[in-house]
Amino acid sequence: MKASRLLFVLLAVLLVFFWRPAMFFTGGGLVSAGHMVQGFVNGFSRAGHVGTPQELLETVLIDNKTASHVERAVAGPRRKPEVMAVMCMDPRLNSEVILGDSRGYYDVVRLPGSVLSDEMIEAIELAVEEHAVELVLFTTHTDCAMEKVASGHEANRFPGLSNLVHKREEKFEELMRRPAIAERVKSGKLLVKRFKIDTTTGSLLAEEKK
Ligand SMILES: [Zn+2]
Numbered sequence: 001m002k003a004s005r006l007l008f009v010l011l012a013v014l015l016v017f018f019w020r021p022a023m024f025f026t027g028g029g030l031v032s033a034g035h036m037v038q039g040f041v042n043g044f045s046r047a048g049h050v051g052t053p054q055e056l057l058e059t060v061l062i063d064n065k066t067a068s069h070v071e072r073a074v075a076g077p078r079r080k081p082e083v084m085a086v087m088c089m090d091p092r093l094n095s096e097v098i099l100g101d102s103r104g105y106y107d108v109v110r111l112p113g114s115v116l117s118d119e120m121i122e123a124i125e126l127a128v129e130e131h132a133v134e135l136v137l138f139t140t141h142t143d144c145a146m147e148k149v150a151s152g153h154e155a156n157r158f159p160g161l162s163n164l165v166h167k168r169e170e171k172f173e174e175l176m177r178r179p180a181i182a183e184r185v186k187s188g189k190l191l192v193k194r195f196k197i198d199t200t201t202g203s204l205l206a207e208e209k210k
Contacts, residue, residue: 031102079104084127085137088114088144090199098202107131113146114139115164116171125180134190138172139204141197 015022044059045051051059084107087093095108107127111120127133140147149158150165164171175181176192184190194207 027102028100031096035097076103081105081107081127081131081133083107083135083137084109084124084131084133085139086110086114086116086120086124087139087197088112088141088146090141090145092199093141093197093202098197098204107133112158112161113144113150113165114141114168115146115161116168116175117160117164121171121175121178124175125178128184128190129180136190136192137195137204138192139195139197140168140207142199142205144199 044056044063082105085095085099087095087098087108087110089110089112095106095110096102099106099108109120109123109127111117124136128136146158146161147165149155150162155162172194176185181190181192185192195204196207197203198205
């Protein structure tokens with residue numbers, strides 16, 4: 001009897017202290033399992049061949065209808081973003097997998113080469129001011145195709161993006177000087193951190209100092 005009571009207390013203590021990681025990682029495991037199952041389904045076409053854009057749209061709408069029904073049936077509470085992640089548009093990067101979150105705690109904004117256009121800077125300010133985001137992760141990634149384009153003979157095909165890739169440091173400093181950002185960073189209400197994503201593993205690596 002004493003042993004079972006001890007076990008009960010031990011389980012209760014474990015639950016109190018470890019319920020968050022237990023729930024979070026169990027959920028993450030289920031999401032990963034879902035990704036794996038979906039991974040067996042190739043593309044959008046049910047017939048297994050590339051369809052027309054119109055057929056693609058029809059499939060997207062069917063998928064959306066199904067997903068929204070499921071979402072209504074099993075949705076948890078709505079989340080407010082607490083972190084913003086700026087990422088490259090590279091299709092090898094899956095933000096949900098990299099950040100390990102499917103709950104909506106991230107504002108994720110993606111442009112090729114993680115370029116800090118004026119609009120991107122405004123989006124970061126908006127996330128900080130309107131969504132009360134307290135952490136901004138500014139990421140680039142290894143083997144970035146946009147960085148290669150910007151430094152190669154194709155740069156003139158995408159002059160706006162290429163120019164902004166070369167101006168990244170200058171634009172980053174401009175972002176940090178914006179009053180909404182600078183004041184919050186100074187008062188400790190906001191952290192802006194830079195990382196390089198390992199494109200192969202999805203790991204966040206410390207951005208080397210320029
Ligand atoms: Zn890239």
